[in-house]
Amino acid sequence: MPRTFSFLILALLHGANAFQSAFQGVGRPVATLFSTTTAGTDTVVETPTTTTASTTSTATSTTPKNKKVSVLLCPAQFCVPQDYQELFENLRNTRAKDNDDLPEIGTCRVAELPRTEWIKVARQLPTRNFFDATLNAKQTLDWYFAGMEKALSEIYAEQGTDASVCIIGHSIGGWVARAYLGGLGVYVLFCIIFVKE
Amino acid sequence: MHGLCVYLFIFVVLHSHLFLCMANFIFKTNKLTYYRSSTAVFRLTQQQCTSLITIGTPHSSPADALVDQTRGLLREVAETPSCSPQALVDLGIDVTCVGSSGVAGSFFSTNVEELVAASSYLPLMGKLSADMKGDGIVPLDLAFMEPPAKRVVVEECSITGAPVRHAHVVPTPWNLIDGFAPSWKLPEDFVSYVSEGVLPQWSKYIR
Numbered sequence: 077m078p079r080t081f082s083f084l085i086l087a088l089l090h091g092a093n094a095f096q097s098a099f100q101g102v103g104r105p106v107a108t109l110f111s112t113t114t115a116g117t118d119t120v121v122e123t124p125t126t127t128t129a130s131t132t133s134t135a136t137s138t139t140p141k142n143k144k145v146s147v148l149l150c151p152a153q154f155c156v157p158q159d160y161q162e163l164f165e166n167l168r169n170t171r172a173k174d175n176d177d178l179p180e181i182g183t184c185r186v187a188e189l190p191r192t193e194w195i196k197v198a199r200q201l202p203t204r205n206f207f208d209a210t211l212n213a214k215q216t217l218d219w220y221f222a223g224m225e226k227a228l229s230e231i232y233a234e235q236g237t238d239a240s241v242c243i244i245g246h247s248i249g250g251w252v253a254r255a256y257l258g259g260l261g262v263y264v265l266f267c268i269i270f271v272k273e
Numbered sequence: 274m275h276g277l278c279v280y281l282f283i284f285v286v287l288h289s290h291l292f293l294c295m296a297n298f299i300f301k302t303n304k305l306t307y308y309r310s311s312t313a314v315f316r317l318t319q320q321q322c323t324s325l326i327t328i329g330t331p332h333s334s335p336a337d338a339l340v341d342q343t344r345g346l347l348r349e350v351a352e353t354p355s356c357s358p359q360a361l362v363d364l365g366i367d368v369t370c371v372g373s374s375g376v377a378g379s380f381f382s383t384n385v386e387e388l389v390a391a392s393s394y395l396p397l398m399g400k401l402s403a404d405m406k407g408d409g410i411v412p413l414d415l416a417f418m419e420p421p422a423k424r425v426v427v428e429e430c431s432i433t434g435a436p437v438r439h440a441h442v443v444p445t446p447w448n449l450i451d452g453f454a455p456s457w458k459l460p461e462d463f464v465s466y467v468s469e470g471v472l473p474q475w476s477k478y479i480r
Contacts, residue, residue: 120424146477155440159441159453167472191449208345209341237321240323242479243326243327244330245323246440247329251347254356257318257356259315
């Protein structure tokens with residue numbers, strides 16, 4: 077009987093993985109799932125005197141002045157939330173001065189990661205994947221993704237679930253944020269609860 | 274592949290209730306339910322995230338790099354279609370990569386910053402040329418995603434003219450007693466992406 081039960085759990089978890097893979101494609105036009113990038117390189121070199129650098133990027137869009145955007149910052153390795161207060165302060169100052177390009181800044185949060193969390197990477201040290209350089213983001217950085225989700229939850233709690241969010245990633249935080257948005261950090265977990273009376 | 278995944282998803286959704294009913298019958302329980310967790314914030318964020326800006330982020334690990342410091346993690350992200358800038362833009366996320374060309378890397382220099390930069394650029398790139406620049410840690414060549422992600426190069430501080438460095442602090446990983454204690458702050462004239470004279474150069478890409 078327990079073996080049957082284990083089978084059911086495994087079947088559900090396996091199904092959950094399939095769901096996640098399927099989910100990564102949901103929400104995008106089907107054509108884009110198979111599309112390749114053909115756009116040209118577009119680099120904007122910012123100089124102190126060039127505050128309105130021109131760009132031909134097709135992704136460029138204007139930001140309404142009255143738009144409000146909250147900010148999630150994904151920190152660099154071993155950096156802590158307090159390290160980025162200067163960034164938030166300068167961001168609000170920039171907005172306050174003159175900058176019409178910048179939307180109103182809402183709630184600002186840093187993914188809440190004490191530097192002690194980085195020790196969790198060491199769990200992967202004795203594994204074959206570490207030596208083969210084939211580590212898996214979901215297993216290795218689950219604690220980072222959890223920190224991001226906690227901060228995002230706080231943003232939505234303060235600003236509402238219709239809040240616009242800008243994610244800024246510093247150093248390693250940039251590609252971790254990219255991994256999260258691409259669905260690499262998400263577990264779809266089915267929990268079965270029995271209540272026996 | 275996606276079709277297969279969608280099929281499996283539908284199969285599991287349709288049959289999960291059956292599984293639960295079977296388990297309910299087998300274990301004689303009166304209440305049996307299941308919850309799906311961890312995705313509500315993710316799904317909401319995929320809808321609500323309007324822009325992603327990376328500052329001083331390495332976005333690729335060249336095949337000829339001396340060592341893969343991320344042990345395959347960065348390669349996984351770079352090769353996953355759903356993490357590509359095109360996929361993110363299709364989700365309505367404006368993607369901008371900011372890199373600095375402020376610090377050259379050279380082993381034949383008395384400048385400590387250039388020596389440190391060279392020792393960082395070399396293992397990441399697998400080579401070191403005379404004109405290789407970056408923010409002192411991440412070479413400019415690795416700081417960008419492919420289009421349609423925008424590429425922004427910041428050169429110097431608009432107030433002091435100082436070159437833009439990788440960070441404004443020095444992390445203190447050895448301080449495990451207080452995990453939230455701030456890192457060591459570098460001097461004010463040590464300009465980075467977050468400095469007052471640099472931030473406006475890329476903050477306009479916040480959407």
